[in-house]
Amino acid sequence: MRRTSRRRTLGRVGAVTAASALVVAGTAVGSEARAVGRPALDGVWRMDGYGLVLSVEGTAVTAYQTTAISCLPNFAGTRVGATGPHGEATFAVGNLLFTLRPDRPARQVSMTIQESVGTRHLIRLAALPARCSQPAPADPRSVFDVFWQTYKENYPFFAARGVDWEATRERLRAEITPTTTDADLFRILTEAFAPLNDAHTGLSDGTTIVAPTRPGTIGPSRAYDRSILAFVQAHDVTTPLQEWGRGHIAYADLPGGIGYLRLSSFTGYTSADGSEGFADDEAELTKALDTIFTRDRVQGPNALRGLIIDDRVNGGGSDVLALDVVSRLTSKPYTAYWKKHRDDPNDASRFSKPEPIRVAPSEQPVYHGPIALLTGGSTVSAGETFAQALMGRSPAPVRIGENTQGVFSDTLNCVLPNGWEFALPNEVYPVTRNGPSFDVTGIPPQIRIPVFPDDEIAAGKDSVFSKALTVLKASRPDTHS
Known part of the structure; x- marks a missing residue:
């Protein structure tokens, strides 16, 4: 989880x-x-x-x-x-x-x-x-109480998501008795947090995992990711995609001097279960970026005229790896976003002092020409902080597609007295120090086009990708290097 x-x-x-x-x-x-x-x-x-x-x-x-x-x-x-x-x-x-x-x-x-x-x-x-x-009581009501209290003290978005957490307790706790079965308790806990429709919440009893997403969106599963990658290769990209990171990173040069970079995760580059560790993932990402952003592609007469970054199906991962990519896309340092956490267990409006998270330009060749950034409801977590970090870039990308999922926080991975595990967010990533965040709503596109609707998939059509090509081809030559 x-x-x-x-x-x-x-x-x-x-x-x-x-x-x-x-x-x-x-x-x-x-x-x-x-x-x-x-x-x-x-x-x-x-x-x-x-x-x-x-x-x-x-x-x-x-x-x-x-x-x-x-x-x-x-x-x-x-x-x-x-x-x-x-x-x-x-x-x-x-x-x-x-x-x-x-x-x-x-x-x-x-x-x-x-x-x-x-x-x-x-x-x-x-x-x-x-x-x-002291031993923790593990009866059904005690398990519920720890679950509910953890959310009460940490979760920042009850009001934004329209959930009365006190009323939730009154309604569901009364259903629990000493003879409540594990199956009943799992159902009750699920009924408590499911209405949040928050992709950074989840519950596992060791065999079953419940993890909701915002209604109308598709969770970025590995199977969905691979199916979309195959669709892109067959219908969008006319040259073979070069892949790294177990297919989570892909690149191709398109006609007209346009580059296409697809990112579907910021973790799992070297193993499916993360057993190889962060350092191995970072090394794999660095190898990919060194191959993609060569001096010839970013400087001189043969440099890219534009870059499509496809972030539409991205399950997230490490914000550090996301910023590693951003560092190859700017020649100037800037603040990517701010980060703060809930700081008072009795007051959901109280937060820590916001901390600026900065982008530092890479010492390797960087691309600083025009970018079309493709996003949608399957852009989740670090896929969203990546998109948010690019908003401060100059020139800023043109965002095309649909709103991202709307979950930015690191997740608290917690345990219950009966051994079950659950997750929830407790952080906010504001755009500016004291400004709003895109939590719940997601980052909106500047050009709104449905992402992978069924009729376009059936017809082998991708209007988001086609619009990105049009936008980049219309870019003035003197806006990039």
């Missing part, structure tokens, strides 16, 4: 802790740490937002997911590599890496996650909350 694919275990964990549940207290640090003005990393740390509490003991780290009524073990990791020059340490949870770095004042540390953008902040606790060492 993930952020559709963007954001696996660590990148989406936790739940915001109720202020009354965890009392922050200072604790002594080792003499060596005091000597250099930095805290030792050993100890217990509470994350600002997310509801995550980390216990660090030497080379081991254990994470607990907390709410005002619960504390459940979430994941465990092991320290890898040497201590950094500023006292930072990196931990591995499977093949996912995160780094803790001491901050000033001495009772704080920051966390960065290898495949996620932005920084998270933690403050030292005197000890683990008492609830974390």
